[in-house]
Amino acid sequence: MKGKLEPSERQKLIEEGKNLKEGLVTLEEDLVKLTDELQQEAQCIPNMTHPDVPVGGEDCSIIRKTVGNPSVFNFPVKDHFQLGKALDIFDFDAAAEVSGSKFYYLKNEAVMLEMGLINWTLSEVIKRGFTPLTTPEIVRSSVVEKCGFQPRGANTQVYSIEGTDQCLIGTAEIPVGGIHMDSILSESLLPLKYAAFSHCFRTEAGAAGTATRGLYRVHQFSKLEMFIFCQPEESDSYHEELIRIEEDLYSSLGLHFKTVDMATEDLGAPAYRKFDVEAWMPGLGRYGEISSASNCTDYQSRRLGIRYRPSQPSSTNTKKGKGPTRFVHTLNATACAIPRMIICLLENYQQEDGSVIIPEPLRPFMGGLERISPKCS
């Protein structure tokens, strides 16, 4: 229509233009709706699975490694709840009044134990190249979703804050993943290895009535979490590194445990592969999960928008310095979940008189304390 035209020619083109425009508007609306619906459905598709992961339910999981043996006691073994009561290091009753069930106060040596565990674990992982971090414990719910959790699902594990679009974190994995959201990292920065300390909050909805007293399942706890951002080709090997670090830590503390390659039905949407460490808890008479190490490949990074720019040899540069970006891979692993560790230490190191020995590596981080002794009431 830019050229010189007869009036009738022009009029025909104007009509044509108008029809095309109306058709386009309708189609563009359809496109938006389709794209939104496609996005919503596709986001439900779980991450792919590592070929070595066993297929099936809980009983299909494979034991990768066993370390140590169940301790042998020549006296009746107590559980951590009983031990803690006699040692005056917990209070569950007052917490039930003040907050509700599955809350607790730690007192006296249990406080030293928590601080010793955090201090020791942090120094161990810093030695292995992890950057220490503390994180927000209130985050936007969109960030929770992007990490693969469902804040508003039925039986959600996530506490929401009233009157806001914010939630409490159930793990530092969330704010750490979020630290680089919507970013393009330069390749030279990778791998980024963080050790994040935070309090964690979980509703444990759907776990009511699971008759475990004490610290095994609680609404609030302290945890040191390892998190890695890396190049895709390296995530398998960093997964191995993370589980090795966990195994080293728990061996150093003298725990008996097995490392399990979790079967497909236990993976949860984000994980490509997940290794759990289950430690022997003699008071409970069974193995209990003390840590979990997941390789989430690009599931979280595609949602959080975390990319890196691979460095390219200069001859293949079409535009100056701008190659295509790729999504990073993310991994997370528990370095220390305080309540489960306290259970393991109390139950495994209990003595006949009700006292508990502190394992050597922790003593320098607990002012030299060697033993927790019962208090005379």
Added chain:
Amino acid sequence: MQTVKLAAIPAAFSSSCFMFRPVTKTLGLISRRNHSQKPPFRLLARAFSAPALQTIDTTDNKGGVAVKPQWKAAIDFKWIRDNKEAVSANIRNRNSNANLELVLELYEKMLNVQKEVDRLREERNAVANKMKGKLEPSERQKLIEEGKNLKEGLVTLEEDLVKLTDELQQEAQCIPNMTHPDVPVGGEDCSIIRKTVGNPSVFNFPVKDHFQLGKALDIFDFDAAAEVSGSKFYYLKNEAVMLEMGLINWTLSEVIKRGFTPLTTPEIVRSSVVEKCGFQPRGANTQVYSIEGADQCLIGTAEIPVGGIHMDSILSESLLPLKYAAFSHCFRTEAGAAGTATRGLYRVHQFSKLEMFVFCQPEESDSYHEELIRIEEDLYSSLGLHFKLLLFLAEL
């Protein structure tokens, strides 16, 4: 979808009749901040999302409605009446909106109604006793009538008594604590400096603020936290993490030496416990975060769960004093502080804190107050800080 919640005071007694009405009076609870007589209009709850409020009209029809309280402070009304001048002066000095006149009026009324109730009960018992003996049918009939009237009268009076007691309780709980005689009266500019330690450090180079320093040292991240959580949130990194842990470890060992029992506490507590400590979880501009779908809040200080540790208890004297050093994360909305142009760590929504808490006998609290401030002065001097100690004013 956000759930809108009405002030979550569940009805103290169950009823199949739920009424949804705007509550025009804030809960008459001990207010940490000045409590206004005409609090803001509250939003209605959706039927499925919040417990209903039972609303009761006051007998005086003052236009406000009293809410059945979830808990009651043990208030010494007689002491208030016997010391009303001192209480009134204190209310004035503290700039509080508590209504002492109303409290005294309600107390008198309540006493009178209580007397009537007692008298009617006596009469009813007398009638019941008379009916035990041998009586003429007409006599018996009269007594039955009399008994019936007394009973009806009693029921009405007893209902009035309950309403009066609730309203009295609500009003009296607004009265602020009494004040130590040495506390200066007035606003912020009237506070007294008790002590000064050290001097401002002298620098022979341009001084930077913590925000600038932290950025260059790569020990904070506020930008990422603003994306992930919002403003006034932060990550600590590298040596700042060691600094936090060092401070906590050191301070804890110092206070343990001074006889304090270390504690970690729940950071989610029932909102009633928050109120009982003197905070207003659901006031306008509240500092308190609430949990959606629950009658729970996040703590702004470990003072709350530590105070709650012994709630509804009778402690043996030999246990006192109880001295706790409680470590917790603290969460504050800082509502009303928006726009105070302070960047960095000065005013944040979440932080770690070690708090000392003492339960003691009444005669000893002044001296434990002195002990606590001495401990603080020792700690901060040891760290080489320059500071001044202010005696806080009545208005706050």
